[in-house]
Amino acid sequence: MxxxxxxxxxxxxxxxxxxxxxxxxxxxxxxxxxxxxxxxxxxxxxxxxxxxxxxxxxESEIHLRIKKEMYEHFNKLRNCRKCELERNLGDVRPDISLYIDDTPVAIEIQKSDISCDLIRQRMQRYSHLGIYVLWVLPELLIHEKANSWGEIKKYHNLKDWEKFLHVMYNERLYYWNGGTNVDAVHFEPARLFHDGDEYGDSYWYHAKKRMVPDYLEKQLCVEDNFTYSQCRAGSVKVSTGYEKIPQCRIFIDTTPEWWLDDNDA
Incomplete structure (x- = not known):
């Protein structure tokens, strides 16, 4: 606090x-x-x-540090005003609230596990207040596993609440990288190579939990590379079934879908 x-x-x-x-x-x-x-x-x-x-x-030390650094950095920027820490808005209490180019923005820093239902409730409340929300994660935990050819594959096990945010933000998550900078990451289901004979001597399969990160090459500044938008109502598959994603206000980066190749775009 x-x-x-x-x-x-x-x-x-x-x-x-x-x-x-x-x-x-x-x-x-x-x-x-x-x-x-x-x-x-x-x-x-x-x-x-x-x-x-x-x-x-x-709150963890990294949570407090991110909150402090982002707050101090926002206060130095001309296009940011009315920056407050832990502002009490009744049912919600964002880590940071401010106006960016006259857009009301709430920043939620999330490290510990949280239920999809609580995220949904907060998003509905923020939307009712006319506030656009950016969820920032402190760090991306990457695992490594070798396939049958000895190639090292990197992956991350997305938790249910991370899957919820990933879908809500058009298949991307944001990880803090100092000041008000974030790294945008898209995730695809891991495809691990194992021995078999269906296609000669090998085959591919989808791992249920492992997700391969696809990083946006450039770093993003929250105050310059993001804009207000509406998330459409939908759903996301999680470990317990499906979770509904409400129509809500999000603060999202303006970068096109970098993970699509020319044939998919």
């Missing part, structure tokens, strides 16, 4: 505040929170006594 309230209900940002400005209180549960200011980790507020009823979850 990077934002807390004072006893007079004034918002304070952890890395812009000193401890002697306290006491501080959680914006949601109103319980007292402390301020941690170390040399290595991002300065942040924490609940002095655990409160399981508080809707604000504990």
């Amino acid at each position: 990077l934002v807390a309230l004072t006893s007079v209900n004034e918002r304070k940002v952890s890395f812009e505040t000193s401890k002697n400005e306290g006491p501080f209180f959680c914006p949601c549960c109103k319980k007292e929170v402390g301020l941690r200011k170390g040399y290595k980790k991002v300065h942040h507020f924490y609940h002095i006594s655990d409160n399981p009823d508080c809707p604000i979850p504990k």
Whole structure:
């Protein structure tokens, strides 16, 4: 948590505040929170006594760092204004909210597992508020596996909520790469080479969970390479069946589908 309230209900940002400005209180549960200011980790507020009823979850160091860096970078840009951390919008509380070229944008940073239902609820709420949403993931975990010819194939196991976002953003996910930069990645089902005799001495098959990443070669800036758009209602197949994707407002990059070759485009 990077934002807390004072006893007079004034918002304070952890890395812009000193401890002697306290006491501080959680914006949601109103319980007292402390301020941690170390040399290595991002300065942040924490609940002095655990409160399981508080809707604000504990956040990882990488989550806090991304939030801080993006916030500081947005505040330096001329086409960005009204940038706020952890703004309370009732049912939703985006990591960062701002206007980019007069477009209201909410940025959700997601590292831990989340249900597709919760993503759907948040997107519907943001759409009701007229806000366009960008979900940013901290890191892409890549695995490697050798096929029968000894070739190393890279893949990623997409979780259900990642599949949901992948379809919602026209088959791409966004991974943070410093400041307000992100890497756009498209995923295709892995095709691993194994011994067999159907086509001579080998055959291809689709792995159910393994997805091969296809990176966009250039890095994207959120403030320059994205625009507002509407996601059409649809569905995505996940481990438990199908999840409905609502019609909603998304903030998406303007790059054409780079993973298609000339014959597919």
